[in-house]
Amino acid sequence: MLDLPWDFTAIARYFPGFYAAALLTLQITFFGILVGLVLGLVTGLMRLSTFKILNLPAKGYIWVIRGTPLLLQLMIIYYGLIDLVNIDRMPAAIIGLGVHNGAYIAEIFRGAIQSIERGQREAALSLGMTPTQAMIRVVLPQAFKRSVPALGNQFIIALKDSSLASAIAVRELLLRARQMGSSTLMMLEMLMIVGIYYLMMTTVLTLLVGRVEKRLQVSDYRD
Amino acid sequence: MIKIRELNKWFGDLHVLKDVDLDVAEKEVVVVIGASGSGKSTLLRCINFLEFAQKGQIFIDGKETDSRSKKLHLVRMEVGMVFQHFNLFPHRTVMGNVIEGLTQVKKLPREQALGQGRELLEKVGLSDKADVYPAMLSGGQKQRVAIARALAMKPKIMLFDEPTSALDPELVGEVLQVMKNLALEGMTMMVVSHEMGFAREVGDRVIYMDEGRIIEEGLPEELYKNPQHERTKSFLARLL
Ligand SMILES: Nc1ncnc2c1ncn2[C@@H]1O[C@H](COP(=O)(O)OP(=O)(O)OP(=O)(O)O)[C@@H](O)[C@H]1O
Numbered sequence: 012m013l014d015l016p017w018d019f020t021a022i023a024r025y026f027p028g029f030y031a032a033a034l035l036t037l038q039i040t041f042f043g044i045l046v047g048l049v050l051g052l053v054t055g056l057m058r059l060s061t062f063k064i065l066n067l068p069a070k071g072y073i074w075v076i077r078g079t080p081l082l083l084q085l086m087i088i089y090y091g092l093i094d095l096v097n098i099d100r101m102p103a104a105i106i107g108l109g110v111h112n113g114a115y116i117a118e119i120f121r122g123a124i125q126s127i128e129r130g131q132r133e134a135a136l137s138l139g140m141t142p143t144q145a146m147i148r149v150v151l152p153q154a155f156k157r158s159v160p161a162l163g164n165q166f167i168i169a170l171k172d173s174s175l176a177s178a179i180a181v182r183e184l185l186l187r188a189r190q191m192g193s194s195t196l197m198m199l200e201m202l203m204i205v206g207i208y209y210l211m212m213t214t215v216l217t218l219l220v221g222r223v224e225k226r227l228q229v230s231d232y233r234d
Numbered sequence: 235m236i237k238i239r240e241l242n243k244w245f246g247d248l249h250v251l252k253d254v255d256l257d258v259a260e261k262e263v264v265v266v267i268g269a270s271g272s273g274k275s276t277l278l279r280c281i282n283f284l285e286f287a288q289k290g291q292i293f294i295d296g297k298e299t300d301s302r303s304k305k306l307h308l309v310r311m312e313v314g315m316v317f318q319h320f321n322l323f324p325h326r327t328v329m330g331n332v333i334e335g336l337t338q339v340k341k342l343p344r345e346q347a348l349g350q351g352r353e354l355l356e357k358v359g360l361s362d363k364a365d366v367y368p369a370m371l372s373g374g375q376k377q378r379v380a381i382a383r384a385l386a387m388k389p390k391i392m393l394f395d396e397p398t399s400a401l402d403p404e405l406v407g408e409v410l411q412v413m414k415n416l417a418l419e420g421m422t423m424m425v426v427s428h429e430m431g432f433a434r435e436v437g438d439r440v441i442y443m444d445e446g447r448i449i450e451e452g453l454p455e456e457l458y459k460n461p462q463h464e465r466t467k468s469f470l471a472r473l474l
């Protein structure tokens with residue numbers, strides 16, 4: 012028998028021990044995405060506004076967030092702001108991930124809204140709708156549908172990015188793997204366990220997004 | 235019904251409407267013709283404020299509307315518009331399209347809106363398509379739904395911007411028929427269209443636009459047979 016320095020049976024043995032950490036990963040991701048969606052919708056709409064007071068802050072936010080690493084953003088929120096506000100590690104991770112994703116989701120929504128033919132808004136206005144009604148009743152529903160594939164992609168990125176919360180001491184999957192690796196001296200095995208967890212979660216997420224896309228096509232109406 | 239005075243519209247440096255004066259009486263059917271780029275669509279779009287003219291006045295039913303008004307949606311309610319490319323709402327059924335204005339703008343209870351919706355669909359001959367999505371319809375059917383959707387608001391005037399030019403030839407007739415019926419019922423209409431048969435049958439007046447100006451107008455028979463202006467002549471010669 013080949014004598015490997017690794018013990019792969021340990022993967023099976025230690026696998027269940029990561030359950031709580033996986034739950035934390037899911038929580039950060041879920042609430043991070045939720046914050047991101049809200050911020051993204053607001054920012055996306057502001058970005059499209061012709062008013063500079065709305066448009067410029069949105070532009071600035073997107074510029075800064077997309078131009079700096081998430082790891083840095085997390086550290087600023089958790090360590091950097093400590094003199095100002097003391098944010099717990101979990102909320103810090105969620106806020107960090109949310110603010111980060113908000114910038115990307117804003118661009119997704121903006122692109123989707125701009126891709127809706129001008130005639131849709133005009134038809135709504137010509138019925139006597141106000142610009143706000145036209146946006147809510149006619150443009151946004153179509154834009155949401157069009158942004159589903161890109162959003163799904165962004166959610167998967169967010170799930171994987173949640174591993175950066177390990178740098179601010181959130182005991183999610185990656186940090187758990189490093190701690191377990193040191194204590195058991197089986198670093199590769201522990202890292203492989205979290206790899207499997209991530210792969211399982213991203214696979215399920217991908218399937219879910221695919222399902223939603225299919226569902227939306229039932230009332231398919233594209234012409 | 236509509237009174238337009240010295241209307242001028244620029245797109246950047248491009249002077250698209252030049253001192254346009256126009257009166258449309260109640261129940262009148264005015265057909266607008268002219269070469270591509272002559273400003274026909276822009277004129278219609280200015281009347282319901284999808285575009286804003288920089289100079290001039292527009293009176294609808296005696297009331298002047300300022301394009302900076304916050305109440306433009308109230309003016310647009312009274313002016314129905316039918317577009318070349320239908321612009322139906324793809325995420326709503328045929329019935330959903332027709333009652334959208336009734337439920338959202340007029341705030342009618344759903345039941346009442348549905349009742350009116352059924353009447354309108356019957357009027358355009360599409361009662362059996364109420365629950366279908368627009369993507370399932372032919373072009374002619376789509377345009378008839380679009381007409382029903384605009385009519386639902388009980389507008390005082392209907393604007394049609396080349397309603398049949400995106401249609402296959404065999405589908406043009408069904409849309410024109412709906413429009414003819416509408417004209418016979420006494421709807422005030424402004425129609426950008428090169429369908430001479432329609433203009434002859436129900437048109438009260440034909441207007442010829444050229445480079446942003448109305449350079450000739452008259453009864454359909456006369457204008458088609460006996461155009462006065464050189465440019466009208468050469469345009470009509472090319473059309474035939
Ligand atoms: N949104 C816009 N921005 C800039 N230029 C425009 C815009 N819309 C129209 N134009 C220009 O204004 C002129 C008049 O356009 P308009 O659409 O009113 O012409 P039309 O008579 O309806 O032509 P067609 O028969 O091709 O529909 C054209 O030169 C066109 O290129």
Ligand SMILES: [Mg+2]
Binds near residue numbers: 274275276396
């Ligand atoms: Mg046109």
